[in-house]
Amino acid sequence: MITTYLFYLLSFLAIMFGSMVVLSKNPVHSVLYLVLTFFTIAGHYVLLNAQFLAAVHVIVYAGAIMVLFLFVIMLLNLNKETEPHKSIWLKASAAVASGSLLVVLVGSLKGASTIQSTNAFNPNIGLIENLGTTLFRDFLLPFEVSSILLLAAMVGAVMLGKKSIK
Amino acid sequence: MTLSFLIYKVILVLVIFAITLLVATYSTYAERKIAAFLQDRIGPDRAGPFGILQPLADAVKMFMKEEMIPSVSNRMLFIIGPGVCMLTACMTGVVIPWGPSMNIGGTEYPLQITDLNIGILYLFGVISLGVYGIMIGGWASNNKFSLLGAIRASSQMISYEVAMGLSIIALVMTTGTLSLGQIAADQPGAHWNVFIQPLGFLIFIICAFAETNRAPFDLPECETELVGGYHTEYSSMKLGFFLFAEYINMFISSAVISTFYFGGYNMPFIARFVHDPNWLAVLGFVFLFTKISFFIFVFMWVRWTLPRFRYDQLMNLGWKVLIPLSILNLVVTGGWMMRMEIYHFFIK
Numbered sequence: 001m002i003t004t005y006l007f008y009l010l011s012f013l014a015i016m017f018g019s020m021v022v023l024s025k026n027p028v029h030s031v032l033y034l035v036l037t038f039f040t041i042a043g044h045y046v047l048l049n050a051q052f053l054a055a056v057h058v059i060v061y062a063g064a065i066m067v068l069f070l071f072v073i074m075l076l077n078l079n080k081e082t083e084p085h086k087s088i089w090l091k092a093s094a095a096v097a098s099g100s101l102l103v104v105l106v107g108s109l110k111g112a113s114t115i116q117s118t119n120a121f122n123p124n125i126g127l128i129e130n131l132g133t134t135l136f137r138d139f140l141l142p143f144e145v146s147s148i149l150l151l152a153a154m155v156g157a158v159m160l161g162k163k164s165i166k
Numbered sequence: 167m168t169l170s171f172l173i174y175k176v177i178l179v180l181v182i183f184a185i186t187l188l189v190a191t192y193s194t195y196a197e198r199k200i201a202a203f204l205q206d207r208i209g210p211d212r213a214g215p216f217g218i219l220q221p222l223a224d225a226v227k228m229f230m231k232e233e234m235i236p237s238v239s240n241r242m243l244f245i246i247g248p249g250v251c252m253l254t255a256c257m258t259g260v261v262i263p264w265g266p267s268m269n270i271g272g273t274e275y276p277l278q279i280t281d282l283n284i285g286i287l288y289l290f291g292v293i294s295l296g297v298y299g300i301m302i303g304g305w306a307s308n309n310k311f312s313l314l315g316a317i318r319a320s321s322q323m324i325s326y327e328v329a330m331g332l333s334i335i336a337l338v339m340t341t342g343t344l345s346l347g348q349i350a351a352d353q354p355g356a357h358w359n360v361f362i363q364p365l366g367f368l369i370f371i372i373c374a375f376a377e378t379n380r381a382p383f384d385l386p387e388c389e390t391e392l393v394g395g396y397h398t399e400y401s402s403m404k405l406g407f408f409l410f411a412e413y414i415n416m417f418i419s420s421a422v423i424s425t426f427y428f429g430g431y432n433m434p435f436i437a438r439f440v441h442d443p444n445w446l447a448v449l450g451f452v453f454l455f456t457k458i459s460f461f462i463f464v465f466m467w468v469r470w471t472l473p474r475f476r477y478d479q480l481m482n483l484g485w486k487v488l489i490p491l492s493i494l495n496l497v498v499t500g501g502w503m504m505r506m507e508i509y510h511f512f513i514k
Contacts, residue, residue, distance in 0.1 A: 028243075028305060032243075032302070035298070051282070051283070051284050052284055052287065055284050055287035055288055055290075055291050056287065058291040058294075058295070059287065059290055059291045059294050062291075062294075062295060063291060063293075063294025063295055063297075063327075064294060064324060064327070067294075067297055067298070067301070067320050067323075067324060068324070070301055070305075070320070071301075071317060071320055071321070074301070074305050074313060074316070074317065075317070127283070128283065128284060128344060
């Protein structure tokens, strides 16, 4: 019972903070609201019994990536004068396009309540032992491939960060 | 979960919170006395016998000072900054086991607020959030020195978190658990993790100095270059919160180092003399605090002994020394754990 209330509270907060990210005038405020959004999403992970995912989500997104975002935005010193101004036609076409997308989404999700999951949901999958066993037994190849992808991205970032490549 | 258990937990939370604040308060006194001792001075001795009431006098001074908020600063974020700093500093004490379980009337009373099975990750997450208080405060001050201090703090913390995480992974590999209660319980007597992971301990303690912004890594508040760093514009108790959070962080880091590498509440030979679980719990608490006091002393000893790093030296140490060393530690640990498999692989 209490989890249902928590779910609605967290969902409400997530949507509210998510809209504040878009609506805030100040980019630093947007970043801070995004951090709060990540916290509410981490709360959802805890409700799904995925504690490991929740902790890693907070460490990686809120603790590292958003700090870098904040870092860059603080250095850029964005303000009203540097804000790009869009023409009225662009704004109108954006409104029409996003409205059509909303219609398509509503249309496709109309019958969503009848969708059944094919695999039974295991509530203990998010616990760290089960997650580790699953990752290293059933999904070993995708796991290793994604780690190689991350390594390649890391090497690429170091190469780009160098001042001169000889 | 019965009501008495809930009441016990609430009392435990309050007691640990009070102890954290008390230890942090008296750390300021200890810092002044140790600094005085290392510099051949006497230190504070006016307020009470041996200056023992000095922290109270400091607190009163902090509360009574005039409060200033720069007119151009972002008022809301300016106030939130020190609050976030204090909050994240106090949140870490939750997962630390302060002693073995007490047994009163057949009921187990653990001296740990909650034994999360992802305790280390929780700790790491809260530590990684600690930088927000400094960044928000530094940016909202609208002062270039504050901003530079905040940026130094954040880049320093992100850099040293990597090495810290890698050294913890090696520890997790040998202990096989992420729960701090289990890690402390797995080090009975003198089977301390520091003997298994000496290099990991060295990396961890260096990173702990950097994460708490203590000398020789106190570049975010380096007076000679940045006035007061991120707290230049702060006054009154908001400044007090920033300074106090540093002492709480120091206390918690010492507790974490003791739990991870120095057996937590365990002490050699104690199981031979004491058998009653309640006395063991009380003694374990005392032992843990002895270890914590020692590490707080080490923090201060280093501060008043070593000069500050230059910023490029700090970055070089973090990225080019500590991270390769911690990866080496990881590989050696893994190799040692798989030694039988490797042996059989090359024999056959």
